[in-house]
Amino acid sequence: MNESYLMHKNENSRELCGKTFSEKNNLKVHCLTHTKQKPYYCEVCGKSFSQKNNLIVHCLTHTKEKPHSCEVCGKAFSVKRSLNLHYLTHTKEKPHSCDVCGKVFSLKGSLNLHYLTHTKQKPHSCVVCSKAFSRKNNLNRHYLIHTKEKPHYCDICDKTFSQKNNLNRHYLIHTKEKPQSCEVSENRF
Numbered sequence: 650m651n652e653s654y655l656m657h658k659n660e661n662s663r664e665l666c667g668k669t670f671s672e673k674n675n676l677k678v679h680c681l682t683h684t685k686q687k688p689y690y691c692e693v694c695g696k697s698f699s700q701k702n703n704l705i706v707h708c709l710t711h712t713k714e715k716p717h718s719c720e721v722c723g724k725a726f727s728v729k730r731s732l733n734l735h736y737l738t739h740t741k742e743k744p745h746s747c748d749v750c751g752k753v754f755s756l757k758g759s760l761n762l763h764y765l766t767h768t769k770q771k772p773h774s775c776v777v778c779s780k781a782f783s784r785k786n787n788l789n790r791h792y793l794i795h796t797k798e799k800p801h802y803c804d805i806c807d808k809t810f811s812q813k814n815n816l817n818r819h820y821l822i823h824t825k826e827k828p829q830s831c832e833v834s835e836n837r838f
Contacts, residue, residue, distance in 0.1 A: 666683070670676040678700055681687070687697035689704040693711045698704040706728050709715070715725035717732040721739045726732040734756060737743075743753035745760040749767045754760040762784060765771075771781035773788040777795045782788040790812060793799070799809035801816040805823045810816040821827070 668679055670679065681699040687699045689698045689701050690696070691698075691704060691707055691711075693708070696707060698707065709727035715727045717727070717729045718725040719732060719735055719739075721736075724735060726735065737755035743755045745754045745757050746752065747754075747760060747763055747767075749764070752763060754763065765783040771783045773782045773785045774780070775782075775788060775791060775795070777792070780791060782791065793811040799811045801810045801813050802808065803810075803816060803819055803823075805820075808819060810819065
């Protein structure tokens with residue numbers, strides 16, 4: 650089969666970036682990574698995206714719609730890719746291992762984040778207090794300290810929390826559930 654490949658020049662350096670594409674649309678989408686253009690905007694929160702499909706997926710976070718559910722445990726996801734990654738938790742498959750300490754991961758991205766613990770790199774800094782973090786989600790969570798924002802609320806008593814894990818812990822007050830158990834006495838806490 651004779652396929653022609655499309656290449657392009659990186660507008661910033663006037664050199665080829667080396668990527669090739671068999672379809673013009675894929676080349677067009679890739680070029681946006683060089684220009685940093687994000688022409689698709691969420692009308693709810695203003696977040697922008699370089700690809701329309703990413704905007705569509707993002708909008709599901711606002712509607713709370715989760716059309717993809719796990720056949721094993723029933724957990725639901727807004728994106729099919731997240732469901733596919735979730736299945737790895739059931740298979741216990743962890744094909745990616747750290748060549749420094751040997752720790753294993755089911756996802757390559759998790760391994761890449763783990764490497765930061767060895768390098769001590771913290772590329773994400775708070776614009777308010779300059780505290781640095783290895784993961785962007787930790788920076789975002791930290792930033793709520795400065796904004797005093799508490800986006801997670803209890804639908805039973807309306808108490809609000811800055812972090813979802815604190816809300817989940819709070820729910821135990823209402824459910825009287827005691828998820829922790831002592832291995833010696835079998836008492837639950």
